[in-house]
Amino acid sequence: MKRIINIALLSLIVIVALSACSSDTSSEAQGSDYPSKSIQIIVPWDAGGDTDAVNRLIAKELETILDTEVVVKNIAGGSGVVGAQQALNADNDGYTLLSIHDSVAMSQLTGQSDFGYFDFEPISLMTSTYDAVATHPDSPWNSMEDVIQYAKENPGEISYAASIGSTSQLEPALIETAAGVDFNIVGYDGTAKRMKAVVGNDVDLGGVSVLAGKDYLEDDRMKLLGYTGGERSEVLPDLPTLKEQGIDVESATNRGLVAPKGTPEEIVEKLSNALKEVANSDSFKTKMDELGTDVNFKGTEEYVEFLEKNEADMKESLEKSGLLAE
Amino acid sequence: MEDILLSFETILNFQTISILLIGVVAGIIVGSIPGFTITMGVALTLPFSFSMDPINGIALMMGVQVGGSSGGLITASLLGIPGTPSAMATTFDGYPMVKNGEPGKALAIGLWSSFIGSIISGIILIFMAPILAEWALEFGPWEMFALMLFGISAIASLSEGSLIKGLISGILGIMFALVGSGPLMGIPRFTFGFSELLAGFNFLPVLIGLFAFSQLMNDIKNPPKPLNIDKNTDVTYPFVKVIKDMWKSAGNVIRSGLIGTFVGILPAAGGSIANILSYDVAKKFSKNPSKFGKGTKDGVIAAESANNSSVGGALVPMMAFGIPGDAVTAMMLGALIIHGIQPGPLLMENQPILANGVFISFFLAAFLMLAVQSFGIKIFLKINKIPFHYLVPIVLLLCVLGSFAVNNRIFDVWVLLLFGLIGYWMKVNKFPLPPFILGIILGPMVESNLRQAISLEPNLLVFFTRPISAVLIILAMLSMAYGIYSNNKSKKQIV
Numbered sequence: 001m002k003r004i005i006n007i008a009l010l011s012l013i014v015i016v017a018l019s020a021c022s023s024d025t026s027s028e029a030q031g032s033d034y035p036s037k038s039i040q041i042i043v044p045w046d047a048g049g050d051t052d053a054v055n056r057l058i059a060k061e062l063e064t065i066l067d068t069e070v071v072v073k074n075i076a077g078g079s080g081v082v083g084a085q086q087a088l089n090a091d092n093d094g095y096t097l098l099s100i101h102d103s104v105a106m107s108q109l110t111g112q113s114d115f116g117y118f119d120f121e122p123i124s125l126m127t128s129t130y131d132a133v134a135t136h137p138d139s140p141w142n143s144m145e146d147v148i149q150y151a152k153e154n155p156g157e158i159s160y161a162a163s164i165g166s167t168s169q170l171e172p173a174l175i176e177t178a179a180g181v182d183f184n185i186v187g188y189d190g191t192a193k194r195m196k197a198v199v200g201n202d203v204d205l206g207g208v209s210v211l212a213g214k215d216y217l218e219d220d221r222m223k224l225l226g227y228t229g230g231e232r233s234e235v236l237p238d239l240p241t242l243k244e245q246g247i248d249v250e251s252a253t254n255r256g257l258v259a260p261k262g263t264p265e266e267i268v269e270k271l272s273n274a275l276k277e278v279a280n281s282d283s284f285k286t287k288m289d290e291l292g293t294d295v296n297f298k299g300t301e302e303y304v305e306f307l308e309k310n311e312a313d314m315k316e317s318l319e320k321s322g323l324l325a326e
Numbered sequence: 327m328e329d330i331l332l333s334f335e336t337i338l339n340f341q342t343i344s345i346l347l348i349g350v351v352a353g354i355i356v357g358s359i360p361g362f363t364i365t366m367g368v369a370l371t372l373p374f375s376f377s378m379d380p381i382n383g384i385a386l387m388m389g390v391q392v393g394g395s396s397g398g399l400i401t402a403s404l405l406g407i408p409g410t411p412s413a414m415a416t417t418f419d420g421y422p423m424v425k426n427g428e429p430g431k432a433l434a435i436g437l438w439s440s441f442i443g444s445i446i447s448g449i450i451l452i453f454m455a456p457i458l459a460e461w462a463l464e465f466g467p468w469e470m471f472a473l474m475l476f477g478i479s480a481i482a483s484l485s486e487g488s489l490i491k492g493l494i495s496g497i498l499g500i501m502f503a504l505v506g507s508g509p510l511m512g513i514p515r516f517t518f519g520f521s522e523l524l525a526g527f528n529f530l531p532v533l534i535g536l537f538a539f540s541q542l543m544n545d546i547k548n549p550p551k552p553l554n555i556d557k558n559t560d561v562t563y564p565f566v567k568v569i570k571d572m573w574k575s576a577g578n579v580i581r582s583g584l585i586g587t588f589v590g591i592l593p594a595a596g597g598s599i600a601n602i603l604s605y606d607v608a609k610k611f612s613k614n615p616s617k618f619g620k621g622t623k624d625g626v627i628a629a630e631s632a633n634n635s636s637v638g639g640a641l642v643p644m645m646a647f648g649i650p651g652d653a654v655t656a657m658m659l660g661a662l663i664i665h666g667i668q669p670g671p672l673l674m675e676n677q678p679i680l681a682n683g684v685f686i687s688f689f690l691a692a693f694l695m696l697a698v699q700s701f702g703i704k705i706f707l708k709i710n711k712i713p714f715h716y717l718v719p720i721v722l723l724l725c726v727l728g729s730f731a732v733n734n735r736i737f738d739v740w741v742l743l744l745f746g747l748i749g750y751w752m753k754v755n756k757f758p759l760p761p762f763i764l765g766i767i768l769g770p771m772v773e774s775n776l777r778q779a780i781s782l783e784p785n786l787l788v789f790f791t792r793p794i795s796a797v798l799i800i801l802a803m804l805s806m807a808y809g810i811y812s813n814n815k816s817k818k819q820i821v
Contacts, residue, residue: 047369047657048372048650048653048656048659048661049656049660050663053663053664056372056373057664060376074369074733074734075733075734075735076733077525077526077528077733078507078512078524078525079507079512082521082522082524082525082735110512112512112513113521159782164507164510164511164512184781186778186782187509187774187778188510188778189510192593195647195649196463196643196647196649197466197778199463199649200465200466202467202778203782211668211670212648212669212670214668214670215670215673216671218672219670219671221647221671287664287666290666290668291663291666292668
């Protein structure tokens, strides 16, 4: 008797375990009855980051709009390449989506991956987040103009913290080309370590989110020198943009959703319409405000144009700063 | 004062306490299952936390983390397999202790060390968070490099028997850690064009492979003698004796608690480093270092009080600056962000009730952990009654599941198998495993901090002109010398 119970228990465990591993391949995805099962959004970054937060909020809103379960699955590593690769190989039935930002093009252009934006089906752009350039309160500079002047006199001396594969890597490169200066770009593994380096005065400059920056500014732990948006931020209206300070740079982390190549057009359209509803909902807008992020919805066609321009611009600046892969 | 009372009011209600309790129980479970980590457990609670009040969400995560840090102890002692990476050093003495026929003692001492470790770090957190966080800011790449060097120096004393084999093992660990995109500039290394390898070998499947898989294979080859618990009436260890044992090792408990807290405060260090480092330091301070590894209570005390106190340590930079100290605090901050609370240097000022709530829930979680575990010890001890031919496949299955779950890919299961074979081969040929693990954890940190330091200031003398860094480098040298000396001495004794 005991033996039978043991065997039953064991087989139960095995069944549960195997069912957890299996992926449902019997998909009869047609636009009309989509979605008939749960949708997963691959977030190629760790849980707890900004990209994760934005996507979890999107997933929550989508669930009510599409009336199905929407699951966020974190597959981190290789500056977003590992998770993106999984989405690249996933079934194109609309049940696997990938959250992307500028890192996709950056990884391709710097030679870390062999695929880019258009190896996927773009769905919609959701948000754009701009940064502030920060320095330690003890540093001698009070504006980006001071920084540029010093950098011109002492090329390569100002250190600039960058987290590889995020827009914080692109920012210094863009400023270098726009202002004709040279920074000493120092790599930091992740946002937390980069922030610590600026607050601890290990490094001269680094990008921070405006909301975090605002608190550090009030607590006199950072000076903010410039904003990377086209217009001033509502959070920090006193902070001049880089453009106002004569540096022709606008740089953001643009987060959107894509599907594997060949996903049926009706499904992409349906998703794009649902995401539009998400972007227009008051609850999502409030949440994004609280995150210091601008809602910047673009439907599929506009998003494709946006990505084309984004990739071309990025290529140009990476080429100028010598980061472009051969 | 008013704020603190208000915080008590928000925390001490049925809902929050039951959420904490659920967290603690869930934490103990994920912590004790080899292959499932605390980080995974906390990640699973993330979606639930969104629909709760911020403080309840944090309480849930806190429960999982505190419970998990002590849950690793159970499997580490009873099966010789760390239930979570931060219980690695617990296996060194916990498992021999169980083999010596003292399973109740191993669990009871480990549990109380976990509890006291938590309390030590909690007190430090409450009274010294701002000061300590400020001090941690002094740790630039130079100091971090020196500290990691100190950590790596433990290879010398953790190489039981052969120093050469220990060094080979450590270097192998460092070499495997090189695979993947480089830590600073993201240049792919040793990936041979496989994009799966860009993320490198994930630490978790490597660890379970090396420790769990190889241990299980070893057990299959030489089945351990079943513990005759039925006849041994003294399974559970009497409370009075625990207190007496702890009191005799008060110095060790406090020292390990402080080491754990401090390691936790530093960014990216965390429980697994705290666990090994404090074990190594306890061994060096001990009057009977030769007893370590053979089932001494001091080994368990050092390992368990350090991994739990690192939890409180990791909360220090989170509360003071909004900079996470480890993966779990990063997720707590993520949950706050989703609730529209910006974590930053003003968190304690702007959200005093929430901040105090975090402190109180940390303490509450420690007490709940103690209660749940004391109650559970009798049940855990029954693991030894499960026939071996059932236990091994179940544990293996869980290892495979956990490796899959770490990043949702089959690739990591292959990594588990590969390192299982490597670990078994190393075991058979008497290569010590702890140096391998030290290499794989600390290698990348040594590298990125060294490279950051050099790119910020090419002059290498800076390592010696910055006082903290200089002291740590000297300590590392001394620790290495002492390790080599005691290794030679023990070898002579054997001869």
